[in-house]
Amino acid sequence: MPSHTDSLSCLSLISQCTVFPEHESMMEDLKLSVSDLPMLSCHYIQKGCLFTRPQIPIDSLLAVLKRGLSQTLVHFPALAGRLITDCNGYVHITCNDAGAEFVYANAGHVSLRDILSPTHVPDAVNEFFALDRTVSYDGHFKPIMVVRVTELADGVFIGCTVNHAVVDGTSFWNFFNTFAEVCRGATKISTPPTFTRDSVLISPAVLRFPKGGPAVTFSGDEPLSERIFSFSRDAIVKLKERTNRRKYNSNGAVDAVELLGKQSNDTWRTNSGDDENPNRKATWLLNSWLRKAVSKPTQAETVKQTAEISSFQSLCALLWRAITRARKLPSSKKTTFRMAINVRHRLEPKLHPFYFGNAIQSVATFAPAGEVLSRDLFWCAEQLNKNVLAYGDVMVRRYVQDWESDPHCFPLGNFDGAMITMGSSHRFPMYDNDFGWGRPVAIRSGRANKFDGKISAFPGREGGGAVDLEVVLSPETMAGLESDAEFMQYVS
Secondary structure: OOOHHHHHOOOEEEEEEEEOOOOOOOOOOEEOOOOOHHHHHOEOEEEEEEEEOOOOOHHHHHHHHHHHHHHHHHHOHHHHOEEEEOOOOOEEEEOOOOOEEEEEEEEOOOOHHHHHOOOOOOHHHHHHOOOOOOEHHHHHOOOOEEEEEEEEOOEEEEEEEEOOOOOOHHHHHHHHHHHHHHHOOOOOOOOOOEOOOOOOOOOOOOOOOOOOOOOOOOOOOOOOEEEEEEEOHHHHHHHHHHHOOOOEOOOOOEOHHHHHHHHOOOOOOOOOOOOOOHHHHHHHHHHHHHHHHHHOOOOOOOOOOOOOOOHHHHHHHHHHHHHHHHHOOOOOOEEEEEEEEEOOOOOOOOOOOOEOOOOEEEEEEEEEHHHHHHOOHHHHHHHHHHHHHOOOHHHHHHHHHHHHHOOOOOOOOOOOOOEEEEEEOOOOOHHHOOOOOOOOOEEEEOOOOOOOOEEEEEEOOOOOOOEEEEEEEOHHHHHHHHOOHHHHOOOO
């Protein structure tokens, strides 16, 4: 007998058409950068917004969305283009107005509750996106973008599938926000993209491909479990406070109150051999504290110590520990926590905040499983913090030089069973996508680029610093994570 989840997967494709920019593009071809080219072996990005049903007929809604998409493509001509490879092997986006695909589908038997209430994300969500498991290299002969609008029993899902060699998350959500803004009736968009191609990211190096193009570097057939874990603002604040709790006060000295509180019940022996006299015990503790205080550096001398750990780094450290524990790895096993970071503001001179294209690089932090679990939360967060803080202009340029010496596609996956990859961002304005009848009730993604250990960060719908983590793990590891007391105490 088919399960409820199976029945949700029945979706009917009603219509499909090509939407062209309202005005002809005059933009020249855009050369793919050192950040774009490695993404040619990745799947298209699949992200979308779930809405309540608008108070207009579906035909009227589709007309508004098609007209808005046509007008938005004028500002984003690359999304109506195609990829081309020239005779020298360089890959470009030709802004030839070939158009974006627009698909209307119906899943009238699926409700908002069916999507939102299950503990794990139902497979039906994957049906809300086009070009399933399509590799970005295929943009040479497939649309760079497809918008699929799925009508539900009491809602609408607007899903965008966009070539990952053309956009990163910043560019993707800038398009999505602009699309919504235009559909609301805006005649002047608030965050126009820039298409300059004059930074260090534009390289003379050539990336060669095998016949037929590259393939993804992970298995798409392994069993996976997916869940959205929500963290309220209050939970994030408490987690950050816990992470940043220091053993030393602001002058670099040991906190005597904390020391006494921790050790007053300990069993220990002083040099004098008198471990029964509480007064002598307290005196020894204070004398020990004073000696340490004198030997500790002053605040001025410790200015270069680790800066305050951010809320998000605290959350990443919590996740790193919990997943490592759930995987039951040997203590000597090297674990990897990889984070995608935006380099627009890290380069000198800086790129425009809405530079169109990929401007991301990967920062990896390594530690043996035993250390991740035996050290405290602050230590784990500190490792992430140091690597992110160190990633400035020099590191960005070093990555470019290293890639130019060995051009290659980005190796995405969990290759040794101990990797975690954090993508997307809780800072992306995902819930700003109001098409005219209200904000989204949820953000969801498709099957693209998912493997054991892939995490995506979303903002929480309530805002104010709340965070949602889309976590994809093997079923066994997910079960372990869901029973992890340290992790789950912060989950809403």
